Structures are given as structure tokens and as C-alpha cells.
Amino acid sequence: MRTPRNSPALLFLFLFLLPAILGVLSILACARRPDATGAAAGGDAAIENKGSDTIVNLALAWAEAYRAVRPQVSIAVTGGGTGTGIAALMNGTVDIANASRRMKEDEIAAARAQGVDPVEHTIAIDALAVIVNLENPVGELTIGQLSDIFTGRISNWHEVGGRDAPIILVSRETNSGTHVYFLDEVVRRGEKEAVDIFAPGTLLMPSSVGITSEVRRNPNAIGYDGLGYVTAEEKMIAVAAEAGRPHVMPSVATAADGTYPLSRALYMYTAGEPQGEIAAYLAWIMGPAGQTIVRKLGFVPLGAGGAASGPS
Amino acid sequence: MATRFDATTRDEARAALHREQPVIGERVIEWLIRLSGVSAIALVILIFGFLMREGIPALKDVPLAALLGSRWYPITGLYGLAPLIFGSLLVTLLAILIAVPIGLTTAIYLGEMAPPLLRHILKPMVEILAGIPSIVLGFLGWVALAPLVQRAGAPTGLTAFTGGLILAYMALPTIISIAEDAIDAVPRAYRDGALALGATDWQTTYRVVLPAARSGLVTAVMLGIGRAIGETMAVLMVTGNAANIQLDRNMFFAPVRTMTATIAAEMGEVSQGSPHYHVLFAVAIVLFIITFAINSIAARIIGATSRQRSGE
Numbered sequence: 196m197r198t199p200r201n202s203p204a205l206l207f208l209f210l211f212l213l214p215a216i217l218g219v220l221s222i223l224a225c226a227r228r229p230d231a232t233g234a235a236a237g238g239d240a241a242i243e244n245k246g247s248d249t250i251v252n253l254a255l256a257w258a259e260a261y262r263a264v265r266p267q268v269s270i271a272v273t274g275g276g277t278g279t280g281i282a283a284l285m286n287g288t289v290d291i292a293n294a295s296r297r298m299k300e301d302e303i304a305a306a307r308a309q310g311v312d313p314v315e316h317t318i319a320i321d322a323l324a325v326i327v328n329l330e331n332p333v334g335e336l337t338i339g340q341l342s343d344i345f346t347g348r349i350s351n352w353h354e355v356g357g358r359d360a361p362i363i364l365v366s367r368e369t370n371s372g373t374h375v376y377f378l379d380e381v382v383r384r385g386e387k388e389a390v391d392i393f394a395p396g397t398l399l400m401p402s403s404v405g406i407t408s409e410v411r412r413n414p415n416a417i418g419y420d421g422l423g424y425v426t427a428e429e430k431m432i433a434v435a436a437e438a439g440r441p442h443v444m445p446s447v448a449t450a451a452d453g454t455y456p457l458s459r460a461l462y463m464y465t466a467g468e469p470q471g472e473i474a475a476y477l478a479w480i481m482g483p484a485g486q487t488i489v490r491k492l493g494f495v496p497l498g499a500g501g502a503a504s505g506p507s
Numbered sequence: 508m509a510t511r512f513d514a515t516t517r518d519e520a521r522a523a524l525h526r527e528q529p530v531i532g533e534r535v536i537e538w539l540i541r542l543s544g545v546s547a548i549a550l551v552i553l554i555f556g557f558l559m560r561e562g563i564p565a566l567k568d569v570p571l572a573a574l575l576g577s578r579w580y581p582i583t584g585l586y587g588l589a590p591l592i593f594g595s596l597l598v599t600l601l602a603i604l605i606a607v608p609i610g611l612t613t614a615i616y617l618g619e620m621a622p623p624l625l626r627h628i629l630k631p632m633v634e635i636l637a638g639i640p641s642i643v644l645g646f647l648g649w650v651a652l653a654p655l656v657q658r659a660g661a662p663t664g665l666t667a668f669t670g671g672l673i674l675a676y677m678a679l680p681t682i683i684s685i686a687e688d689a690i691d692a693v694p695r696a697y698r699d700g701a702l703a704l705g706a707t708d709w710q711t712t713y714r715v716v717l718p719a720a721r722s723g724l725v726t727a728v729m730l731g732i733g734r735a736i737g738e739t740m741a742v743l744m745v746t747g748n749a750a751n752i753q754l755d756r757n758m759f760f761a762p763v764r765t766m767t768a769t770i771a772a773e774m775g776e777v778s779q780g781s782p783h784y785h786v787l788f789a790v791a792i793v794l795f796i797i798t799f800a801i802n803s804i805a806a807r808i809i810g811a812t813s814r815q816r817s818g819e
Contacts, residue, residue, distance in 0.1 A: 279775040286779075305778045363663050368748070368772050369582050378582065392580050395590070395751040398665055398762050401743060401772055412654055413663055 240472040242270045246280020246293030247372050248403055249321060249421040250461055254293055256488050257480055264479065268472050277372030284464055285309050290473055292464040295321065295372030295421075311466045318480055320495035322422040322450035323377065323457040326407070326429040328414045333357040335433040335442035338456060341381050344417060347394030352415065364397040365409050365418035373403075376459055377419055422450065423493035450495045458495070558795060562788030569782055574789065579750035579764065581773065586786045590750040592793060594667070594763035595736060598746060601671025601759060602678055602735040607728055609675070610682030614727070617683070618690035619712045630687070637680035645741030648673040653745055661760040665747030668759045673741050678731035685730060689723020690716060722809040729805035733798060739767040748772065766794050 244254055251274035258270035280292035285306045298306075298313055306313050325341060327333060333355055336344070343349040345364055353359045367374040383389035400406045406418040410429050417432075422445050425431060433442035436456040449455035469477055479485050486496040565574070569586050576587030613633075617626055652672060653664030661668070693716050701711040717724070747762025750769075770787055777784040 275775050278777075282775065282778055302778070305781075361662055369580070370773060370775060375582065390583070392583055392585075395578060396749050396753070396762065398663065399748040399750075399764070399772070401748075408649075409663065409665065413657060415662065 240268045242268065242291060242473055242476060243289040244270055244291045244293065244463075245273045245275060245283050245289045247277040247295040247461070248274040248367075249295040249371075249373050249423075250293040250318075250463075252423065253319065253461075253489065253492050253494060256492060257485055260484070260488060261476060261479060264484070265472075265475070268476065270476070276368065276370040277375075278370040281306075281313075281464065284313065284466055285311050287311065287466070290465065291477075294462040294464055295459070296375050297462065298464060306466075313464045313466065314468055316463045316465070316469075316477055316481070317460045317497065318463050318477075319461045319486070319489045319497060320450055321459055321461050322445045322447075322455055322495065323373065323380075323419055323459065324422050324425045324445045325381075325417065325419050325432040325434060325457070326410050326425055327417050327432060328410055328412075329428065329430050330414045331357060331417075331430060333432070334430070335435065337435045337438050337440075337442075338381055338384055339437060341434070342384050342391065345377075345382050345393055345397070346391045347396070350394075360415045363409075363413055363416040364394055365406050365416050366393055366397045366399055367403070367406065368399045368401055373419070373421065380457060380459075381419075421494075422447075425493075447490065447493070447495050461494070555795065558788055558792050562785060562792045565782065565785035565789040568785055574786070577752055579769070581783045581786070584782070586782070588766075588786075588790060588793065590752050591764055591766045591769050591790060593752050594746070594750070595765040595767070595794070595797075597667045597758070597763055598670040598674060598742060598765055599732060599736045601667060602674035603728075603732055605671060605675035606678045606682055606731055606735070610679050610727070610731065611686055611724065613679075613683045614686035614690060614724075615712060615717075617687045619708075619716065630684075633680050633683045636676075637684070641677060641738055641741045642744075644673055644677055645744040648741060648745040656760070661757075663747060663762060665745055665762050666760045667746060667763045670742050670746035670763070670765070671759075673745055674735040674738055677738060677741065678735045681734050682727045682731040685727035686720075686724050689720040689727065692723065693719045725805060725808045729801060732801055736798060736801070737767060737794070739771045743768040743771055766790050770794075 244258065251272060254272045258272050261268065261270060277292075277294045277296055280289065280294060281298060281302055283289040284292035285302075286309070292313075297315070303313060325336065331352070333352060336355060340349065340355055344355070344362055345366075347364075349355060350362055351359060352362055366377070369375075378392070379385065382391050382393060398409065400409065400418075403420050403424045406420050407424060407426065407429055410416045410418045431445055433444045434456055435442045441454075443449050443455045445455050445457065450458035463477065463480075465473060465477070468474075481497060486498075489496045565586075569584075574586055574588055576585065577589045578585045578587045579590050617629055617633075621629065648669055649665075653669050655664070656666060656669050657664035697715050697719055698711055701715040702708075706714065742765050746765060746768065748764045748768055749762040750764040751762065753761040770790055773783070774787060777787060
């Protein structure tokens, strides 16, 4: 003890305690950050925006354009799926949740139970396109045929006028709002009491890109995606609401005037009525500047036709 | 000058040894070391306890018979774990079938036959393979391997076989380097003895070196399996994620959904405390038990061989 320099105990303490102290400090620093930035109303502000993968490109484009309008507001956009965004809103980790479907009643109840009162904002209209490989001769289907295909009741293309080849079903993961919309409107034909579900062999893709790439390279695949994500390398199917009705190709025009059966509203949810910078941002999105970007990305702007409010 | 300096340091060292040790400092060190040792066990117990706490309520929400069912579709409350367990086991089995023969023969080549120069080049390269992030391999599999599998005649490129190949590739470096270390550790006297008795090189390897290295080889294979069954992201990208049990001669070339991919894909969506949330933890418990069983079997085998050898 007379020569403490030689004592390895001090070295040991130093090696163990220093990382521990640094660790605790960094955790504290991380934990405090949201308080510091989230509450800012004037001056510099940060908005956390998360949810639907259908909306993520649109939300990114808005966030980027808004930087020119209000440079002091920084907006962080992430995808992950509608369910993911809504869960994050409930847990208080985001300011705005992007949703490609309405919140379900049990989700609203769960949010209220956690002290979050979700407020809905309709931000754009989306048309869902059913896509197949460019080599596929099938060009039009009814909702009833699509339901039979995606439940596995029809499993060969020749049954709907195509080649003699098995049908490969491609869908989004179940946490996607697009998946739920397709389940309700196509697989279950919009009937509330229907219990049909996707065939068990359906490929579930974690992203929109997963669907388009599989459809591009697999001549027997059929999938669905937001109109804004379809490129010239996939073939879109003209859809009829029921047999005998006209088959309609999805487009901005047919989604806006309501003739295309698979179009829906896209939403943003806030925890309570939006305040300050968040309210200003939402107003800008729903205004002419924001809606121009909607059209540019292949979605349908609000008020472009009869289908401006609510799902089709 | 120099010798005198050496002499004084030596004297100082001797004096330090004889000096009375700082008792408190020593105790602190002992406790810190003990703490580090115990913390590993404590962490495993904590993790298992947490899994149990979150997963056991699944039995209250979902009857056991439903958990054993063959359909997994959480949106409608179908929580059959069978297709997920089937998927994980099938992909892992394929990975073992591919990786173990290749890995062990590579290790034998490196340890017994390769000229020293080649060995010095190959060994580090194998270790670099181990450092490739799994997501990179997954991306590679999705972009490059899946189209090849499809062109070879599978209905889609996203199959159990594709996942097994990628996992085999991921398990290979682990298997090769541990197996090679085990072969390397066999005393030289064993080889010399065998050769002196007139055995050929191959007889020496096959009848003497491999049996002597058996416990190390088993460890290599088991750790490889552990790596394969726990892998998530790569599998999520290349297996198609269809929760389907297909039992026919094409089963290896059909899409499957593994337990890890299911947890990764759906964890973000669930609201805490919902049945789906608890069932995902139940999936994690099943995964934990399977990994635990594999490790226990490995420990058993290693224990048995070392006892056998010490008894000889």
C-alpha cells in the first residue's frame, strides 16, 4: 500500500469502472434526447415519421421538399409497415404514423389504453395494381377470379386463360397495410363475414421491391403493389369488380374517378390533434404543394375525383 | 551500466514478491473475476426467465392444440407453429447436409494434406469468410442464387434449398476452422506411430487422426448447426416465407417460413401484450429449447469421447 502505483487493483478498477461509467452516461444521454427535441414548437424542431412502406417514398419526397419551405424543421422518415408505425405511435416513439389502411378498432382501443388518442388525416389516394410477368398472356381478371387465385382454389394459369403452368402467389408480409387491404377487398371480395385467407404456399415478401423483383423474374408469378411502385417491367392486370362489368386498367385517372375497383385512401395518424410544426407540416402536405408531389410519384391527389375520402 | 540496471529491476521484483500484498485490492480483483464468470450464467437465466414470462401467457390466449396446428396466419388468429418448426428444421437439415461434408473434407485437406504455403493462404481466407455479414450473403442469395435455382427448374427461386445453400455457406467457416484446429491439435506422436507401423497417409488420417480429433469435430459441426438454425436476415430474404408444410419429393424446392424469420418479420407490428406478441415469444422459446438441446447433445458426445479416451 505504500506504493499504490504498483497495485494492479487500481488498474483493474479503472478497466472495469471506466467502461461502466461511460456506458451509463451514454444511456442517460440517449434517454434524454427525445425530451430535448420533441417538445420544441418554435425554432428548430424534429418530426419523427414512420410506418407504411407504401407511403415511405411519398413521405421521403415530402420531407425533402419541406426542407426548402422550413429549413429549421428536420423530418426523419422510416418505413417498416403500417402496423409498425401504429405500434410506434402508441409507444410514443414517433410523431406521425403513416398508414395505408384505417386503424382497426382494437388498435384504437389499445392506443387509448396507453393514453394516446390517434387522430386520422387522409393524405392521398392509392390504387393497388395486380401485376404479372411481362411474358404472361393473361391481361384481365375479375375480383372473384383473383380471390380464387390467391386462396388457391385456382392453381393453374390455364384455368383463367393462360398457359398450363402453376400459379406462384406473391404477397406482402402480414404487417403491411397493403396485405390487409388486399385480404379484405380481393381475397374476401369485400364481404365482411368472409373467412377466406391467402393460400399457405403464398410467398410473403418483406418489401415492395421483393414483390416486383419476383414478378419480374418469375414467368408464373402474380403479385400486387401500390400503383406508384409498378414499373414498365411488370404487366398490370385490368380488374373488373365482378363478371360482366368492364375490366379497368389501374391509373391515376381511373383511381380518381372511382372506376378502378382497387383504390384506397392513405392516412397519417398523430397522437391527439397536431400542434405547432406538426400541424403546419400536415397542412402543407394536404395543400397544393404537397399534392403535386403525390401526383408526381404515381399516387392520386386528394380531391382529384369522387374517391377523395375513405377507402373505395 | 546495463547489467547494473537489470540487477536493480530484478531486486525490485523480488522485493515486490516478498512484500505483504494489499489484501483489499486482491479481494476486489477476485470479486470482479467471479462477477464476470457468474454474469454469463445469470444472463442466460435472465433471458430464459424473460422468454418464459412473455411466452407462457400464449397458452392462456391460444389453446395448445391451436399452437400445434398447421396454419400460421396471425391476422385471423391462426397460430399453428408446425409450419415454422418444419421450415427451420428443413432449412437447417439442408444446410448441414451441404456444409458438413464440404467443411470436414476442407479441414482434413488443410490439416493433413495441403502444402504449408497453400495452407497459410487458405486458412486466413476461410476466416475472412466468417466475417462476411449475413445480410450481405442474404442479398447475394436473393440477387444471384435465387434466379439460378429457379432456372434449374424450381417453381420459384425462393426455396428451402436456396436458404440451405446460403446457411451452409455461413456455417462453413465455423466448421472448417474449428475442425482444422482439432485435427491440428492431435499429437505428432500419433501420426508418427501410425506411419511407423506401416499405415499409409490416408490410413493414418482416417484411422488415427480423425478418431483422436473426434470431440473437436463434433464441436465444429454442432457450432455450425447452431449458426445455421439461429440465422435470421439471410433466411428472411431467400426462403420465400410461405408458412407451408409441403411433404413430397419437391419439398426442398418449395418456399418455407422459418421461426427466426417469423419473429423478425412480425415483431415490429405487434402491440405489447396481445396474443400475437405472446405467441412470438413462444416461438422464441421453441427456438431456445432446440438450440439448448443441440448444445446439450454436443456436450454429451464430447464428454463421452473424452471419458472414453481417458479410460483407454
